[in-house]
Amino acid sequence: MPEILPIPKCGEHRQCLACAFPFWDKLTAEQQEMLCRTTRPVRYRKGERVHSPVENCVGILLLRTGQFRAYLLSDDGRDVTLYRLFGGEICILSASCVMDSVNFDLYIDAEEDTEAYCISAGVFRSLMQQNVEVRCFAYQMTAERFSDTMWTMQQILFMSADRRLAIFLADELTKTGGDDVRLTQDQMAKYMGSAREVVSRLLKYFAGEGIVKLYRGGVTVIDKDRLTKIAYGE
Amino acid sequence: MPEILPIPKCGEHRQCLACAFPFWDKLTAEQQEMLCRTTRPVRYRKGERVHSPVENCVGILLLRTGQFRAYLLSDDGRDVTLYRLFGGEICILSASCVMDSVNFDLYIDAEEDTEAYCISAGVFRSLMQQNVEVRCFAYQMTAERFSDTMWTMQQILFMSADRRLAIFLADELTKTGGDDVRLTQDQMAKYMGSAREVVSRLLKYFAGEGIVKLYRGGVTVIDKDRLTKIAYGE
Numbered sequence: 001m002p003e004i005l006p007i008p009k010c011g012e013h014r015q016c017l018a019c020a021f022p023f024w025d026k027l028t029a030e031q032q033e034m035l036c037r038t039t040r041p042v043r044y045r046k047g048e049r050v051h052s053p054v055e056n057c058v059g060i061l062l063l064r065t066g067q068f069r070a071y072l073l074s075d076d077g078r079d080v081t082l083y084r085l086f087g088g089e090i091c092i093l094s095a096s097c098v099m100d101s102v103n104f105d106l107y108i109d110a111e112e113d114t115e116a117y118c119i120s121a122g123v124f125r126s127l128m129q130q131n132v133e134v135r136c137f138a139y140q141m142t143a144e145r146f147s148d149t150m151w152t153m154q155q156i157l158f159m160s161a162d163r164r165l166a167i168f169l170a171d172e173l174t175k176t177g178g179d180d181v182r183l184t185q186d187q188m189a190k191y192m193g194s195a196r197e198v199v200s201r202l203l204k205y206f207a208g209e210g211i212v213k214l215y216r217g218g219v220t221v222i223d224k225d226r227l228t229k230i231a232y233g234e
Numbered sequence: 235m236p237e238i239l240p241i242p243k244c245g246e247h248r249q250c251l252a253c254a255f256p257f258w259d260k261l262t263a264e265q266q267e268m269l270c271r272t273t274r275p276v277r278y279r280k281g282e283r284v285h286s287p288v289e290n291c292v293g294i295l296l297l298r299t300g301q302f303r304a305y306l307l308s309d310d311g312r313d314v315t316l317y318r319l320f321g322g323e324i325c326i327l328s329a330s331c332v333m334d335s336v337n338f339d340l341y342i343d344a345e346e347d348t349e350a351y352c353i354s355a356g357v358f359r360s361l362m363q364q365n366v367e368v369r370c371f372a373y374q375m376t377a378e379r380f381s382d383t384m385w386t387m388q389q390i391l392f393m394s395a396d397r398r399l400a401i402f403l404a405d406e407l408t409k410t411g412g413d414d415v416r417l418t419q420d421q422m423a424k425y426m427g428s429a430r431e432v433v434s435r436l437l438k439y440f441a442g443e444g445i446v447k448l449y450r451g452g453v454t455v456i457d458k459d460r461l462t463k464i465a466y467g468e
Contacts, residue, residue: 072384074392101377104384132366139373143335146380150306150338153387158308 002048005041005115013039013117020062020090023133031127038123044110050094051108057097059121060138063087066114070145071190073107080156080193083148084111091116092141098125102142156193165202166231168192169212173221182218236282239275239349247273247351254296254324260367272357278344284328285342291331293355294372297321300348304379305424307341314390314427317382318345325350326375332359336376390427399436400465402426403446407455416452 014036018024024032042061044050050068051058061068068085070093085091096102098121128135155164168188172181181188185203189196203219206212211226212219221227248270252258258266276295278284284302285292295302302319304327319325330336332355362369389398402422406415415422419437423430437453440446445461447454455461 072388072391074388076392078392080391099377101374101381103381105388106384132370136366136370136373139370139377140335142380143333143373143376146376146383147335147337149380149384149387150340153383154306154308154339157306157314157390158310158312 002042002044002050002116002118005043013041016062016064016117020088021137023131023137026133027127027131031130034123035119035127038120040118040120042116042118044114044116046110046113048110049107050091050110051096051106053105053107057121058094058118059098059124060095060119061091062117062119063089063091064115064117066116067111068108068114069111070106070108072105078195079107079190080152081191082106082152082193083145090141092138093145095119095121095124095138096142097121098128099138099142101139152193161194161198162202162205162230164192164194165199165206166227169219169221170224170227170231173224179221179224180218181221184217236276236278236284236350236352239277247275250296250298250351254322255371257365257367257371261361261365265361265364268357269353269361272354274352274354276350276352278348278350280344280347282344283341284325284344285340287339287341291355292328292352293332293358294329294353295325296351296353297323297325298349298351300350301345302342302348303345304340304342306339312429313341313424314386315425316340316386316427317379324375326372327379329353329355329358329372330376331355332362333372333376335373386427395428395432396436396439396464398426398428399433399440400461403453403455404458404461404465407458413455413458414452415455418451 014032017035017039027035044066049055050061063085065087068091069081070083070085071079071081073079091108093102093106094108096104096106124134124138128138165188168191169181172183173179183191185200186196189199192199203212203214206227207214209226211223211230212221248266251269251273261269278300283289284295297319299321302325303315304317304319305313305315307313325342327336327340328342330338330340358368358372362372399422402425403415406417407413417425419434420430423433426433437446437448440461441448443460445455445457445464447456
């Protein structure tokens with residue numbers, strides 16, 4: 001369960017809600033008031049489960065800081081990352097229980113300590129029933145996650161593993177700005193939706209080629225040019 | 235290009251449109267009239283391409299008879315079936331060009347000779363802009379295809395190949411009511427989102443076990459009990 005944070009004065013997060021939800025202006029004054037009054041700031045700890053097929057439906061989460069990861073999980077515990085959400089983004093599929101047309105087993109975890117505004121499933125359901133703009137918004141956000149997911153599936157199904165790893169490492173370097181990717185092989189495999197054995201084998205190959213240097217808990221990229229070449233074929 | 239069929243008197247397909255589209259009653263009389271007038275009956279030949287990332291966006295297709303198959307395609311020509319559509323169902327992602335939040339490379343082919351009503355992308359775009367109910371419907375249908383797709387991905391990513399093949403064969407028998415599955419190994423592989431080599435190897439194994447008998451262009455299931463056991467673990 002996330003920690004429920006002190007409720008701010010309504011004005012404080014009214015602005016946030018008005019910004020985050022394009023349907024805000026289409027709500028009646030009473031609906032706006034209700035949304036403001038029932039929105040709760042919450043905090044998820046790193047690693048905490050946000051949503052799963054067996055848990056109660058939390059509702060919509062508007063991320064302020066931190067990171068969520070959405071993934072599929074197999075019976076034997078393998079998982080495949082579908083997409084990530086960051087501060088400023090909206091987590092819609094944690095409210096999938098209120099959407100008739102969304103029906104699949106998704107898991108969402110907090111990947112970092114994450115603060116968010118939470119609109120409970122009950123409140124959101126009633127808004128969706130009252131207002132087609134809200135319903136449309138929910139399904140439109142779902143379609144965006146569909147696009148993200150399809151992109152990931154394309155990578156997983158069709159791209160050769162070495163290219164995927166190279167792209168992953170190059171992306172991480174771009175994000176952090178250094179030469180190091182401080183992730184275990186297990187984490188990399190999860191992020192890439194690959195098996196640890198595959199990542200491990202490829203990293204050894206990259207190391208043998210002088211592209212990376214391995215150490216416990218991460219890798220240093222020592223030949224960025226070759227990495228980029230593998231990644232983008234340049 | 236599909237064959238454009240003679241335009242029926244409006245009353246003839248008015249009933250179809252009213253049934254197929256839950257937003258029908260929310261349209262103005264003018265919008266209903268426009269939709270009726272611009273809806274074209276079309277016929278796709280078996281094997282014909284309906285939609286691809288490079289072709290012009292056809293719009294929404296309401297299937298009357300036949301079958302569509304939606305799939306992903308890799309650079310080197312491998313494809314993975316995501317879902318199928320049959321008579322009475324609506325093909326929404328052939329109108330993805332008019333939906334801002336839908337942005338991925340999908341292919342759709344006619345798997346059988348297929349007759350459909352076609353609402354062109356232009357007409358549908360203008361309806362979506364005029365009426366939030368239409369917009370909501372489009373995104374809701376997209377979310378349903380998302381659910382179908384996720385189910386398929388679960389199977390492809392996590393389920394052992396022998397179980398998938400057994401389920402596929404059992405499903406086909408249920409559909410056709412006989413003991414035969416008249417599909418080539420290539421077709422089976424495509425339908426299952428698997429490689430032909432994998433299907434071929436497994437069928438040989440099933441044949442060796444006395445579960446199926448192979449012939450050119452199909453298989454006969456001779457031990458349904460064992461097939462069901464592999465498929466559903468009963």
